[in-house]
Amino acid sequence: MKLLFEKSISGRCASILPKCDVPMAAIDSSLKRGSAPHLPELSEIDLSRHYSELERRAFGVNNGFYPLGSCTMKYNPRINEEIASLPGFTDIHPLQPESTAKGCLEVLALAERYLCEITGMDAMTFQPAAGAHGELAGVMLIKKYHEARGDYKRCKIIVPDSAHGTNPATAVMCGMSVINISSGPDGRVDLEKLRSAVGGDTAGLMLTNPNTLGIFEKDILEITKIVHESGGLVYYDGANLNAVMGVVRPGDMGFDCVHLNLHKTFATPHGGGGPGSGAVACKSFLEPYLPSPIVSKGGKLNYSRPETIGKVKMFYGNFLVILKALTYIMSLGSEGVVESAKLAVLNANYFMSRLSGAYSIINKGLCMHEFVITMGKEAKESHVSALDIAKALIDKGSHPPTIYFPLIVAEAMMVEPTETESKEALDQASDMYIDVYKSAMSNPESVHNAPALAPVCRPDEVGAARSPILKYTGKW
Amino acid sequence: MGNYLPSTKAQQQEMLEAIGLSSLDGLYADIPQSIRLSRPLNIPGGKAELEVLRTMKSLANKNKTFGTIFRGAGAYRHYIPSIVKSVVSKEVFVTAYTPYQAEISQGLLQSIFEYQTMVCELTGMDVSNASVYDGATAAAEAVSMCRSNKRKKALVSATAHPDVIETIKAYCWAAGTDVELIPELGGATDLSALEALVDESVSCVYLQQPNYFGVIEGAENASKIAHEKGAKFIMGINPIAAAILKTPGECNADIAVGEGQPLGLPLSFGGPYLGFMASTNELMRKLPGRIVGEAKDRNGRRAFVLTLQAREQHIRREKAGSNVCSNQALCAMAASVYMSAMGPSGLCGAAGQSMAKAHYLAGGLEKIGHKRKHSGEFFHEFVTVAPYGEEKISQMLQMLEANGILGGLQLNGGVLWCCTEINTKEEMDFLVSLIKQFDEGGVA
Numbered sequence: 001m002k003l004l005f006e007k008s009i010s011g012r013c014a015s016i017l018p019k020c021d022v023p024m025a026a027i028d029s030s031l032k033r034g035s036a037p038h039l040p041e042l043s044e045i046d047l048s049r050h051y052s053e054l055e056r057r058a059f060g061v062n063n064g065f066y067p068l069g070s071c072t073m074k075y076n077p078r079i080n081e082e083i084a085s086l087p088g089f090t091d092i093h094p095l096q097p098e099s100t101a102k103g104c105l106e107v108l109a110l111a112e113r114y115l116c117e118i119t120g121m122d123a124m125t126f127q128p129a130a131g132a133h134g135e136l137a138g139v140m141l142i143k144k145y146h147e148a149r150g151d152y153k154r155c156k157i158i159v160p161d162s163a164h165g166t167n168p169a170t171a172v173m174c175g176m177s178v179i180n181i182s183s184g185p186d187g188r189v190d191l192e193k194l195r196s197a198v199g200g201d202t203a204g205l206m207l208t209n210p211n212t213l214g215i216f217e218k219d220i221l222e223i224t225k226i227v228h229e230s231g232g233l234v235y236y237d238g239a240n241l242n243a244v245m246g247v248v249r250p251g252d253m254g255f256d257c258v259h260l261n262l263h264k265t266f267a268t269p270h271g272g273g274g275p276g277s278g279a280v281a282c283k284s285f286l287e288p289y290l291p292s293p294i295v296s297k298g299g300k301l302n303y304s305r306p307e308t309i310g311k312v313k314m315f316y317g318n319f320l321v322i323l324k325a326l327t328y329i330m331s332l333g334s335e336g337v338v339e340s341a342k343l344a345v346l347n348a349n350y351f352m353s354r355l356s357g358a359y360s361i362i363n364k365g366l367c368m369h370e371f372v373i374t375m376g377k378e379a380k381e382s383h384v385s386a387l388d389i390a391k392a393l394i395d396k397g398s399h400p401p402t403i404y405f406p407l408i409v410a411e412a413m414m415v416e417p418t419e420t421e422s423k424e425a426l427d428q429a430s431d432m433y434i435d436v437y438k439s440a441m442s443n444p445e446s447v448h449n450a451p452a453l454a455p456v457c458r459p460d461e462v463g464a465a466r467s468p469i470l471k472y473t474g475k476w
Numbered sequence: 477m478g479n480y481l482p483s484t485k486a487q488q489q490e491m492l493e494a495i496g497l498s499s500l501d502g503l504y505a506d507i508p509q510s511i512r513l514s515r516p517l518n519i520p521g522g523k524a525e526l527e528v529l530r531t532m533k534s535l536a537n538k539n540k541t542f543g544t545i546f547r548g549a550g551a552y553r554h555y556i557p558s559i560v561k562s563v564v565s566k567e568v569f570v571t572a573y574t575p576y577q578a579e580i581s582q583g584l585l586q587s588i589f590e591y592q593t594m595v596c597e598l599t600g601m602d603v604s605n606a607s608v609y610d611g612a613t614a615a616a617e618a619v620s621m622c623r624s625n626k627r628k629k630a631l632v633s634a635t636a637h638p639d640v641i642e643t644i645k646a647y648c649w650a651a652g653t654d655v656e657l658i659p660e661l662g663g664a665t666d667l668s669a670l671e672a673l674v675d676e677s678v679s680c681v682y683l684q685q686p687n688y689f690g691v692i693e694g695a696e697n698a699s700k701i702a703h704e705k706g707a708k709f710i711m712g713i714n715p716i717a718a719a720i721l722k723t724p725g726e727c728n729a730d731i732a733v734g735e736g737q738p739l740g741l742p743l744s745f746g747g748p749y750l751g752f753m754a755s756t757n758e759l760m761r762k763l764p765g766r767i768v769g770e771a772k773d774r775n776g777r778r779a780f781v782l783t784l785q786a787r788e789q790h791i792r793r794e795k796a797g798s799n800v801c802s803n804q805a806l807c808a809m810a811a812s813v814y815m816s817a818m819g820p821s822g823l824c825g826a827a828g829q830s831m832a833k834a835h836y837l838a839g840g841l842e843k844i845g846h847k848r849k850h851s852g853e854f855f856h857e858f859v860t861v862a863p864y865g866e867e868k869i870s871q872m873l874q875m876l877e878a879n880g881i882l883g884g885l886q887l888n889g890g891v892l893w894c895c896t897e898i899n900t901k902e903e904m905d906f907l908v909s910l911i912k913q914f915d916e917g918g919v920a
Binding site: 001003004005012013014016017020021022023025027031033034036037038039040041042044047051052053054055056059060061062063066068071073074075076077079081082083085086087089090091092093094095096097100101102103104113114117118129130131132133135136139140143164165166169170171172173174175177178180215216218220221246247248249252253263267269270271272273274275291292309310311312313314315316317319320321323327329330331332333335337338339340342343345346347349350354366368390391394400402405419420421422425451454455457458459460461463464465468470472 | 479480481482483487488490491492494495500503504505506507508510511512513516517518519520521522523525528529531532533535536537538539540541542545547549550551553555557559562563565566567568569570571572573574575576577578579580581582583584586587589590592593594596597598600603604606607609610611612613620637639640642643645646647649650651652692718719720721722723726735742743744745746747748749760766767768769770771772773774775777778779780781783784785786788789790791792793794795796798799800801802803804805806807809812813815816817818819820821822823824825826828829831832833834835836853855877882885897900901902904
C-alpha cells in the first residue's frame with residue numbers, strides 16, 4: 001500500500017484554521033528555517049481512507065485471540081475510553097490552579113489508595129509512563145535509600161536469568177552492575193545461588209512473581225529475607241501481577257517497592273506500543289524519595305520533598321491512562337479484582353491442558369497466568385521452529401504468542417490467554433493450535449512460507465538492520 | 477459486580493474439572509498460606525457501567541474547564557482537527573500491542589515509519605525513533621546518548637523548562653554523571669558563560685528553543701560553541717514553532733528532541749504526551765526505543781519492521797544503552813494525522829497565528845503597563861512584569877479565573893503568557909480590558 005507521501009498532491013489541503021484576526025508578526029529572517037517543513041498535502045478523505053487501510057493491516061484485541069505472553073492482552077472496556085474522553089478531564093491544563101482541578105487530583109488519590117491496597121504498599125507515584133520507566137524510578141528509590149544512609153558501596157543489582165530484559169538494562173541506567181543468577185531446575189530462583197550472590201555490595205534484587213515461566217516463586221519469603229539480611233532491598237516487577245491480584249500482595253511477600261503496568265493488569269489499552277503507565281508503589285520508608293510532586297492524602301499536590309529523587313517525567317504521569325485504570329478497578333470492585341486473577345489462571349491452565357497433548361510444555365503441574373512451550377526438539381529434528389508456528393497462527397486469524405522469550409527456554413512460546421477469553425474461545429483456539437502443530441509436523445515445508453494470507457511474508461529483518469531505511473526518501 | 481469475564485459459573489466448573497481441580501483456590505497451591513491475603517481487598521464493591529459513568533462524570537465535573545486559556549509553560553492548547561480524534565480512537569489502533577509480529581502489524585509499522593519521516597522533516601534531522609514518553613524523558617535520554625567514558629558532564633541551559641531540567645538531573649544522578657546549568661542572561665542562555673563552561677569533560681549542551689520564557693535562543697551560536705570543544709549539541713524544540721524557526725538540522729544539532737503534545741494531543745492534566753527524538757546518522761545506533769525500518773519481504777514486497785533491535789534491552793539486556801521498551805505509539809499516530817491534516821500550509825499557519833497573537837497580546841499588555849521582561853525575539857510565549865507584587869498578581873489571575881479565563885503562569889514577579897491560534901482578538905482585547913480595570917481598582 002502507498003505511504004501518505006505517495007498520496008500527496010501539491011496544492012491539496014484541508015481547511016482547518018480561519019484567517020488570522022490580528023496582524024502577522026515578523027521575526028528576523030536569520031531565525032527562520034529555509035523552507036516550510038515538507039509534509040504531505042492531503043484532503044480529509046485521503047486521510048480517512050489511508051488510516052482505514054492501515055487499520056485493516058493491524059490486529060487488536062477486538063480482532064481475535066491475542067495470547068501475547070507477559071503482555072496481558074485482556075479486553076479493554078469501552079467505558080474506560082468514554083470516560084477518558086470527557087472534556088472535564090481532557091481539557092484540564094496541568095498547571096491550572098489546584099482548586100480548579102480537584103476532580104483530577106481526586107482521581108490520582110483514589111487510584112493510589114486502591115492500588116496501594118492491591119499491592120500491600122503505602123505510597124505511590126504515577127509519574128512513570130511505562131513499565132521500564134517504573135523500574136527506573138523504583139531502582140532510583142533503592143539507590144537513594146542506600147545513599148541517604150551514607151552507604152555508597154551498594155552498587156549491584158541481582159537479576160534472575162528469567163527476568164525481563166528491562167531489569168538489567170534499568171540497573172545499568174542507575175549506575176549499578178548486574179549479577180545474573182541462573183534459575184534452578186524447577187524454573188525458580190536458586191536459593192543457594194542467591195545466598196552466594198548477596199553481600200555488602202548488594203543494592204537489591206529485581207524479581208517478577210509469578211516469574212516469566214508462569215511459575216510462582218514459592219520460597220518468596222526466604223528470598224526476600226536473604227536479600228534484606230544482606231542489607232539490600234527487593235523490587236517487584238509487576239508485569240505478572242494479573243495472576244495474583246487480591247490473592248497475595250507484593251507487600252506481604254516482603255517486597256519494598258513495585259511497579260505496576262496499568263496497561264496490562266488494569267486493562268488500559270496498549271495503543272500499539274503506548275501510552276502505558278508504570279505507577280510505582282513503595283513501603284513508607286521509601287516514600288520520602290518518591291518523585292515530586294506526590295498527591296497528599298488531602299488531594300493536594302505536595303512539592304515540598306527535600307529527599308526526592310527529583311522528577312522522571314513532566315507533570316504527574318499519563319493521567320488519562322491512570323483514569324482508565326481507576327475506572328476499571330471501580331467497575332470490578334473488591335470481588336471482581338480477585339475473580340479476574342483467578343480466571344486468568346484458570347484460563348491459562350485450561351488452555352495449557354488442551355495443548356499438552358501436542359506441544360511440549362515447560363511447566364510441570366499447574367501454571368499461573370501464562371505458560372511456556374518449547375519447540376526446541378521440533379526445531380532440531382523436524383525443522384519446525386517457534387517462529388514457524390507463530391507465522392502459521394497468523395494465517396488462522398490469531399495473534400501469535402510471545403516467542404523466543406524467556407531466553408532460558410529453547411524456541412520458547414509464551415502463552416497468556418487472560419481472563420477475558422471465554423471457554424468456547426479457548427476451545428476453538430486450542431483446536432486451531434493443535435491443528436497448526438500437526439500440519440506443521442506432517443509437512444514442515446507448509447509452514448516455512450507462512451503466513452500466506454498476510455499482506456507481507458517474513459520481511460528480511462537482517463537486511464533491514466544492515467542497511468537501514470528509516471524514513472521515506474522518495475520525491476513528493 | 478461489573479466484570480469482563482465471559483465464562484459462566486458452569487463453564488468455570490467444566491474447566492476446573494478438565495484440569496483436575498474442584499475449586500478456583502486449588503489453582504494457587506504453590507502460594508504459601510502464610511502470605512495469602514485472608515480477607516477481601518479493602519476497596520469498594522464493583523459497580524455497574526452506569527454507576528461508574530455517573531461517579532466518573534461527577535469527578536470530571538469537579539474540574540473547571542476554561543473556555544479561554546493563556547497558559548502554556550509546557551502544555552499547549554492548539555486546535556485538534558476532528559480527523560485526529562477519529563483516527564486514534566479506532567479500536568484496532570487503541571488495543572494493539574507493540575508490533576513485534578510484522579506480518580500482522582503492517583498498519584502500525586507503516587504509521588510509525590510515516591511518523592518518523594515527518595519528524596525528520598520537521599526537525600531537519602536524519603533519523604527519528606518511534607517516540608519516547610514525553611519531552612522531558614526525550615531530553616534525558618538524549619543526554620545519555622552523548623555520554624562517553626571521557627565526557628560525562630552535561631551542560632543544560634537554565635532557560636529550559638524546569639521539569640526538563642529536573643528530569644535530566646534525576647537521570648544523570650542515577651547514572652552517576654554531572655549536570656551543570658548554563659546561567660540565564662536577560663531571558664536567554666548566557667552564551668559567553670557557556671563558552672567558559674564547555675571543556676573536554678563536557679559530553680553535551682542542551683538548549684531549549686524557544687526557551688521556557690518564550691524567547692528565541694541563539695541556537696546556532698550555542699551549537700558552534702559546543703562543537704568547538706567536541707561536545708554534542710542537543711536542541712529541545714517546540715514542534716509548532718519548528719514550522720517557522722531554523723531547524724535543529726540547520727543549527728547543526730546532533731540530536732533534536734521535544735514535547736510532541738502540541739501536535740494534536742489534548743492537555744489531559746499532563747499526559748499522555750509524546751516525546752519525539754531525532755538525530756544525525758552518526759548517532760542512529762545510539763537512539764533509544766523502537767525504530768521502524770523498511771524491508772523487503774520474501775516476495776520482494778515493501779514491508780516495515782522493528783529494526784536496529786541489537787540496541788535494545790530485550791536483546792542486549794545489561795549492555796543496552798537504555799531500558800526503553802514502550803513508546804507512545806498512539807500519541808505518535810495522533811501527531812502524524814495532525815501534521816498530515818494540517819499539511820505544510822496549515823502547520824505554518826498555526827505557527828504564524830500563534831506567534832502573531834502572542835505579539836498582539838504583548839502589545840496590548842504593554843499599553844496598560846505590563847511590559848515584557850525580556851528584550852529578545854519571542855514565539856508564542858512571553859513574560860511580563862506586573863506593576864505590582866506577587867500577592868496582587870495572584871489576585872489578578874484569580875480575577876481572570878472568575879471570568880472564565882486561565883491567565884498566564886505566575887513566575888517570579890511576572891507572568892508567563894501564551895497564545896495559540898485558538899485565542900481570538902476578541903478574547904485578547906477582553907483580557908487586556910479586564911486587567912486594565914483591575915489595575916485601576918475597578919474590579920477585584
